[in-house]
Amino acid sequence: MENKTGNAFDVKIFSRLMGFAKKYKLYFSVAASSTILLALFSAARPYVLKLTIDQAIIPKDNESLLYFILLMLVILLTEVILQFTFIYFSNWVGQHIIRDIRAKVFRHILQFKMTYFDKNSVGKLVTRVVSDIETISAFFTQGVFMIASDILKMLVVTVIILFINWQLALITLAVLPILIYATKRFQIAIKATFQEVRNQVANLNSFVQERVTGMKIVQLFNREDIEYDNFKEINNKHKKAYIKTIWYYSIFFPIAEILSSIAIGLLVWFGGLQVVNQSIASVSEIFAFIMYAQMLFQPLRQIADKFNQLQMGIVCGERVFKVLDTDSSIVKQGIIKAKDLNGNIKFTDVKFSYIKGEEVLKGISLEVKKGNTVAIVGATGAGKSTIINLINRFYEIDSGKIHIDDIPVDQYDIESLRKQVAIVLQDVFLFSDSILNNITLKDEKISLEEVIVAAKQIGIHDFIMTLPGDYLFNVKERGGMLSSGQRQLIAFLRAYVSKPSVLILDEATSSVDSHSEQMIQYATETITKDRTSIVIAHRLATIKQADKIIVMDKGLIVEKGTHQELLMKEKGFYKNLYDKQFALEIN
Numbered sequence: 292m293e294n295k296t297g298n299a300f301d302v303k304i305f306s307r308l309m310g311f312a313k314k315y316k317l318y319f320s321v322a323a324s325s326t327i328l329l330a331l332f333s334a335a336r337p338y339v340l341k342l343t344i345d346q347a348i349i350p351k352d353n354e355s356l357l358y359f360i361l362l363m364l365v366i367l368l369t370e371v372i373l374q375f376t377f378i379y380f381s382n383w384v385g386q387h388i389i390r391d392i393r394a395k396v397f398r399h400i401l402q403f404k405m406t407y408f409d410k411n412s413v414g415k416l417v418t419r420v421v422s423d424i425e426t427i428s429a430f431f432t433q434g435v436f437m438i439a440s441d442i443l444k445m446l447v448v449t450v451i452i453l454f455i456n457w458q459l460a461l462i463t464l465a466v467l468p469i470l471i472y473a474t475k476r477f478q479i480a481i482k483a484t485f486q487e488v489r490n491q492v493a494n495l496n497s498f499v500q501e502r503v504t505g506m507k508i509v510q511l512f513n514r515e516d517i518e519y520d521n522f523k524e525i526n527n528k529h530k531k532a533y534i535k536t537i538w539y540y541s542i543f544f545p546i547a548e549i550l551s552s553i554a555i556g557l558l559v560w561f562g563g564l565q566v567v568n569q570s571i572a573s574v575s576e577i578f579a580f581i582m583y584a585q586m587l588f589q590p591l592r593q594i595a596d597k598f599n600q601l602q603m604g605i606v607c608g609e610r611v612f613k614v615l616d617t618d619s620s621i622v623k624q625g626i627i628k629a630k631d632l633n634g635n636i637k638f639t640d641v642k643f644s645y646i647k648g649e650e651v652l653k654g655i656s657l658e659v660k661k662g663n664t665v666a667i668v669g670a671t672g673a674g675k676s677t678i679i680n681l682i683n684r685f686y687e688i689d690s691g692k693i694h695i696d697d698i699p700v701d702q703y704d705i706e707s708l709r710k711q712v713a714i715v716l717q718d719v720f721l722f723s724d725s726i727l728n729n730i731t732l733k734d735e736k737i738s739l740e741e742v743i744v745a746a747k748q749i750g751i752h753d754f755i756m757t758l759p760g761d762y763l764f765n766v767k768e769r770g771g772m773l774s775s776g777q778r779q780l781i782a783f784l785r786a787y788v789s790k791p792s793v794l795i796l797d798e799a800t801s802s803v804d805s806h807s808e809q810m811i812q813y814a815t816e817t818i819t820k821d822r823t824s825i826v827i828a829h830r831l832a833t834i835k836q837a838d839k840i841i842v843m844d845k846g847l848i849v850e851k852g853t854h855q856e857l858l859m860k861e862k863g864f865y866k867n868l869y870d871k872q873f874a875l876e877i878n
Contacts, residue, residue: 304605307612308430311388318380318387325377326436330443332370334451337582339363341455344575377436385431392611393424399615405685406645407617414497419614422492423607430604437597441590448587456576462557463584466550470591473550474598477543482602484536489606491529498525551588558584625700629707632792633661633696634823636682641691643677651677653846654691659839664824666834668868669843675827679795682825683712695793713791719778726755727762730785737788745788749814751780776811783814794824831869840865 312319339362347356397420452460502509502518509518562577636659643652652674659665667675680686681693684705693700700708721729731737739762746752754777758764766772766781773781786794796815815826828834835854842850842857842865849864850857857865 301605301609304608304612308388308427308604308608309435311391312384312431314391315384315387318384322377322380322384322436323439325373325380326440327443329370329373329377330440330447332366332373333444333586334447334583335366336363337579337586338451338455339366340582341575341579344578345573349575377440381436382428382432385428388431389424389428392427393420396420396424396611396614399617403617404687405680409645412493412497412501414500415493416614417500418489418493418496419611422496423489423610426607427604427611429600430608433597434601434604438594438601441594441597445587445590448583452580452583452587455579459558459562459576459580462561463554463580463587465557466554467587467591470547470550470588473543473546474591474594477539478598478602481536481539481599482606484532484539485599485603485606487532488529488536489603489610491525491532494525495529498522547588547591551584551591554588555581555584625703625705625708627698627703629695629703629711629792632711632823634793635659635661635694635696636793636823636825637692637694637697638678639692639694641681641693642689643681643686644689645686650689651846652681655846655848657841657848657851659823659825661823662821663838664819664826664836666826666828666837666840667843668828668831668834668840668865672845673843674846675843676797679714679797679825679827682793682795683709683714710789711792712795713786713789713793714795714797715779715782715786716797719775719782721766721773721778721781723765723768725760725763725765726758726781729766729781730762730788732785742784742788746784749783749787749817750810751784751814754780754810779811780814783811783818787814787818792823794819794822796824796826831865831872842868 339359343356343359343363346352347359400416400420449460449464452463498521502522509515558580559577562580638655638657641652641655642650644650655674655678657665667678669675677686681688682695682700684700695703695708727739727742730742742762743752746755755761755764764772766778796819819826826834826837834840837854840850840852840854840857841848842863844864850860852865857863858869860866
């Protein structure tokens with residue numbers, strides 16, 4: 292849970308959010324000007340009513356009465372136009388600003404190291420990018436502009452009533468200090484509850500996202516009732532957090548209503564006595580002051596609610612800026628463009644740990660020559676997948692050196708480097724889109740014709756043509772409409788059309804049926820031909836033809852050699868693995 296603050300207002304976050312408005316100075320100025328004029332014209336209505344009573348109704352002057360009615364009509368029409376201008380442009384500014392913030396946050400997230408995603412919930416990140424930033428919109432539309440309008444209106448009203456009748460003005464303002472104090476206490480209390488609400492919203496989003504994504508596991512292990520109970524608990528925490536905000540609302544607004552009613556009651560009582568005694572107040576002044584009292588206290592009651600919108604925007608801004616301020620990006624100091632690499636890869640005493648002090652790679656040294664296929668085998672957790680994650684800099688190494696074509700990988704421009712290194716993962720991720728878009732990833736430089744030619748070359752064109760809509764078939768979320776083997780084939784084609792200099796296959800044939808394995812094996816032979824390739828294999832039978840096999844155990848390389856060379860080691864690690872797997876296949 293994130294730290295809470297008792298401060299009612301965070302000036303630093305406020306200033307930072309306002310900084311995004313600089314880009315839209317003109318529209319911001321139009322909205323601000325409308326706010327100022329709206330306050331002035333709204334405050335003019337009661338005064339015109341006073342003049343109407345004094346100069347037209349009491350003297351029974353029909354011509355003056357018509358004049359004042361027309362004047363009030365003009366004021367009302369002007370208010371309507373100003374209200375429209377204010378609402379439209381304040382929302383226009385707000386929506387453009389949250390678009391900019393959302394784009395900036397998402398762009399920043401795209402640059403994060405994989406370590407960040409390993410440690411942070413996807414659901415919470417979605418909350419930051421979507422709902423938290425949406426709340427920032429209210430910071431501008433319901434917060435800044437509305438509060439400025441209400442404060443300005445209250446100041447104008449205060450000046451006018453002091454000018455009209457200072458005794459009645461003092462009575463009207465008598466309860467104001469109490470109401471301001473109550474508002475201040477309300478603002479401080481409500482900010483902490485809003486932070487708790489946003490925490491619970493993030494937890495709720497995270498829980499639902501993870502369970503929906505892993506629904507197959509939930510149902511497979513009959514955890515429906517358990518997860519439902521867990522959801523009810525989280526949902527209940529969210530409810531309690533929200534009810535706490537309602538509690539403060541239910542206390543503040545009745546107090547504000549009573550105080551404003553007391554002020555109007557005192558005004559009517561004292562003003563009425565003055566009128567009866569024909570003293571300092573007139574009937575027109577009483578009418579005007581009742582209207583001014585409503586104009587004074589109604590914004591003050593609403594300003595607390597609008598200040599809450601402002602605070603919610605600041606709370607969400609604080610969370611969003613925390614993501615923006617997170618320094619978890621890969622250092623991009625490289626300037627060398629990786630293009631048409633030979634594919635000579637060299638690891639020199641590379642050490643790496645996901646968690647500080649817990650090394651996964653303990654000084655790895657290996658070499659992959661241009662055009663060769665190198666297979667890496669070993670038990671789960673040996674560090675095989677970690678090696679491939681370091682080649683294209685998904686993670687930063689702790690020490691040692693990684694060279695490609697005799698150049699350290701950190702000296703390459705990271706975008707160009709990743710374009711030259713294609714990876715086919717064991718767990719293939721497909722977007723909810725067409726097969727074509729999942730293959731090209733919407734790269735306009737890759738045409739449908741090129742994709743078809745490539746599909747025919749690796750032997751999967753016929754499979755794609757059997758699908759409804761062939762290359763335009765929508766695979767739905769995470770490729771749910773395809774089998775695991777079919778998803779692997781799409782991943783192979785995706786890697787192939789990118790024309791990489793280095794190809795990495797991570798357990799690409801595990802968990803697929805024999806027919807799919809044959810197709811994948813053919814595809815593997817095609818796309819690895821004359822291309823530097825690293826294959827992480829679970830089934831040892833698939834790597835017999837590799838130029839070199841590297842055997843890993845507990846973060847260290849324990850054996851190197853060809854398939855035949857390693858089998859000749861009687862008590863070798865590889866021979867032991869191979870014999871066990873061969874025995875299982877026979878049985």
